[in-house]
Amino acid sequence: MNAQPATAMSLGLAGCEVCGLVSRPLAGQPPHCPRCGERLHFRRPASIERCWALVIAALILYLPANLLPVLTTYTPLGSQTDTIMQGVVELWSPTSWPLAIVVFVASITIPLGKLIALAYLLITVQRGSPKSSRQRVRLYRMVKFIGRWSMLDVFVDTFVVALVQLKPLMWMAPGPGVMFFAGVVVVTMVAVNCFDPRLIWDLPQKECHA
Amino acid sequence: MPDHETLPDLPEATSLAKRRTRLSPVWIIPIIAALLGGWIVVQKILAEGPTIEISFSSAEGLEAGKTTVKYNGVDVGTVESLKVAADRQRINARVQMAPETRDWLLEDTSFWVVRPRIAGGSITGLGTLLSGSYVGMAIGKSDSQARSFTARDVPPVVAGGTPGRFFRLKAATLGSLDYGTPIYFRRIQVGQVASYSLDQDGRELTVRIFVNAPYDQFVKPETRFWQASGLDFSLSANGLNVQTESLASLLIGGLAFDTPDLNVQSEAAAAETSFELFADQAVAMKAPERGATQYVLYFDESVRGLSAGAPVTLLGLPIGEVVSVRLDAGDRKKLQVRARVLVAAYPQRFLDVLADPQELTGGKVLTPALRKSIIEQLVARGLRAQLRTGNLLTGQLYVALDYASNPASARIDWLSEPPVFPVMKGGLTDIEAKLTSILGKLERLPIDAIGSELKQSLAALGATLKNVDTLVKRWDGELTPELSATLVEARRSLAAAEGAFAAAGKTMAPGSTTLEDLRATLTEVKRAAQSMRGLTDYLERHPEALIRGKSEEGQ
Numbered sequence: 001m002n003a004q005p006a007t008a009m010s011l012g013l014a015g016c017e018v019c020g021l022v023s024r025p026l027a028g029q030p031p032h033c034p035r036c037g038e039r040l041h042f043r044r045p046a047s048i049e050r051c052w053a054l055v056i057a058a059l060i061l062y063l064p065a066n067l068l069p070v071l072t073t074y075t076p077l078g079s080q081t082d083t084i085m086q087g088v089v090e091l092w093s094p095t096s097w098p099l100a101i102v103v104f105v106a107s108i109t110i111p112l113g114k115l116i117a118l119a120y121l122l123i124t125v126q127r128g129s130p131k132s133s134r135q136r137v138r139l140y141r142m143v144k145f146i147g148r149w150s151m152l153d154v155f156v157d158t159f160v161v162a163l164v165q166l167k168p169l170m171w172m173a174p175g176p177g178v179m180f181f182a183g184v185v186v187v188t189m190v191a192v193n194c195f196d197p198r199l200i201w202d203l204p205q206k207e208c209h210a
Numbered sequence: 211m212p213d214h215e216t217l218p219d220l221p222e223a224t225s226l227a228k229r230r231t232r233l234s235p236v237w238i239i240p241i242i243a244a245l246l247g248g249w250i251v252v253q254k255i256l257a258e259g260p261t262i263e264i265s266f267s268s269a270e271g272l273e274a275g276k277t278t279v280k281y282n283g284v285d286v287g288t289v290e291s292l293k294v295a296a297d298r299q300r301i302n303a304r305v306q307m308a309p310e311t312r313d314w315l316l317e318d319t320s321f322w323v324v325r326p327r328i329a330g331g332s333i334t335g336l337g338t339l340l341s342g343s344y345v346g347m348a349i350g351k352s353d354s355q356a357r358s359f360t361a362r363d364v365p366p367v368v369a370g371g372t373p374g375r376f377f378r379l380k381a382a383t384l385g386s387l388d389y390g391t392p393i394y395f396r397r398i399q400v401g402q403v404a405s406y407s408l409d410q411d412g413r414e415l416t417v418r419i420f421v422n423a424p425y426d427q428f429v430k431p432e433t434r435f436w437q438a439s440g441l442d443f444s445l446s447a448n449g450l451n452v453q454t455e456s457l458a459s460l461l462i463g464g465l466a467f468d469t470p471d472l473n474v475q476s477e478a479a480a481a482e483t484s485f486e487l488f489a490d491q492a493v494a495m496k497a498p499e500r501g502a503t504q505y506v507l508y509f510d511e512s513v514r515g516l517s518a519g520a521p522v523t524l525l526g527l528p529i530g531e532v533v534s535v536r537l538d539a540g541d542r543k544k545l546q547v548r549a550r551v552l553v554a555a556y557p558q559r560f561l562d563v564l565a566d567p568q569e570l571t572g573g574k575v576l577t578p579a580l581r582k583s584i585i586e587q588l589v590a591r592g593l594r595a596q597l598r599t600g601n602l603l604t605g606q607l608y609v610a611l612d613y614a615s616n617p618a619s620a621r622i623d624w625l626s627e628p629p630v631f632p633v634m635k636g637g638l639t640d641i642e643a644k645l646t647s648i649l650g651k652l653e654r655l656p657i658d659a660i661g662s663e664l665k666q667s668l669a670a671l672g673a674t675l676k677n678v679d680t681l682v683k684r685w686d687g688e689l690t691p692e693l694s695a696t697l698v699e700a701r702r703s704l705a706a707a708e709g710a711f712a713a714a715g716k717t718m719a720p721g722s723t724t725l726e727d728l729r730a731t732l733t734e735v736k737r738a739a740q741s742m743r744g745l746t747d748y749l750e751r752h753p754e755a756l757i758r759g760k761s762e763e764g765q
Contacts, residue, residue, distance in 0.1 A: 050236040057240035064250045176250070187239065194236075
């Protein structure tokens, strides 16, 4: 931590995020990668602001995603609508509790965890806290890795709705919650993408330099 | 920068630092998310109807979060929670209603739990066997809204909004009525019993019935309702009467109504009109006959078998009925116990059975004066009241108005109230009286004396027979030998006679000379006689021949 290595930005260099070519952008016009033509930034523009906006949007969407039903089951004796949490409660039985845990983790814990993790990263970056930057980077990687699995719930939902169409004995229809849930996942992924992990160690370095 | 020196008089441009907090367009996303979420929330709130409280006597079959409230089969609410009321007597259910029900939650809107139920000949709520109970709802008509309700224990028989009318029936007993008991009009089921309640004083029941449209228009102010409960057996002077409305009513009972023909044209009765509920059709249809005139009949004979309601017939056609049968003891000075039969006659019935009532009344209404004169004339011609046996099996009596064959003069006593109608002994009671008198005469016969005399006579006869016997025996012993000797003699005499006869026969036998001679002689005599006749004939014609002799030339 003591010997902070020079960063590309401090040397006036910018790395292309697509092909990885490091070049020196000219001041004045918007720089582009000489090799692949990708727009070059020293840091992703308005990273923190965009990330915050998306995190907040995801949080807002998270509420209806969990409060609205995701699945409606119709049987001749009536219909039953289930939210994600109701599904988990229903699955929670001596035989299918592992499934309940999977659904709970994939649909409730992970999206929320991702948002909390992003918020934590954003706050620490904004405050310029130098502490445990390595762990925060690991956290970022984890959030990014896990993102693609979050669509599991939407996937299961569409699958079930498409398969269980045994009218008039039993059929299912998606609820409005699914759209919000998909929105949460997508917005969170975009938010993760907006976050520039280089910021984690940018500011402490600056402070060190100053 | 070089301009700075060449144009010193120019004001220095203020360079504002670029606002770092300029909003990035990315903030549109959370705004859209917030708008979406807000819209959903608003929708949810808008879609949320009123929350109401329903108090149930039992929450059996109800489930919080699952049991629905249905109006005519459509879900309009869900039971959110069930809580035992503070008094621990009832269950309070919080029900989330659909927004469209806002205007339906009136003070007299009713709720009830729909469970499988067998009543009034119909099985309802079978669907709940599978789907579980639900809360039924009927919208009221009140003007004021309410949010707190008490559930009914029994579902209303008539669904709200069904066209038709409610009426009230006053009944002495419930009979076999129940919620949903069918009501028949000409054997069509036209309604059902909606509810019943005991009156405050506990003396009568008020049965509320619902008659479906369009049959409700057949309920007139004069309509009579009666219990068509099961099988009606009635044994009266009219004979055995068995009546039933339908097989279903045979099992579960029922009500029926009809309107007397006279009132068929009346206006339909208003809703909630009160009617009397009669025990059976016969009573219902004849009860409120107007213009009944009452008469008293005094009978000196037994009225056993005569009961109130027994018919009064005029020459066999019913024109009234017996109202009461009592005893009358006259007054203290002149004690006279006799049967006092109060009868009601319906002049209208009399007119109804007339072939041409116009002729009698002259096209006018039957005034009391006219009625009086008619009855007086009839009585003067010998019309009398008589007790007759309507049913030999049961001994039921009825009152017959008939002409007496040799009427003692009698008048109707208009002065007493009600008028006294003259009576005559009659029918079987007359026969009875005759039988009684015969029996009395029989009783007066000295059967004992006759018996003893007969006994004596028989004893004497026995002695006589004994004497005869000894006589016979004596004859046997004394006379018979003599008799036989006599007989022998007689036989001997007879044999002798026979011999004599045989000898005579021989003498007279054909071919015997005596007979031949006799025959020849007789022939001669015959001839002589002929000659004599010829002679006399000739002499008759020719008497002169006696003198002159026979002339030669004959005529």
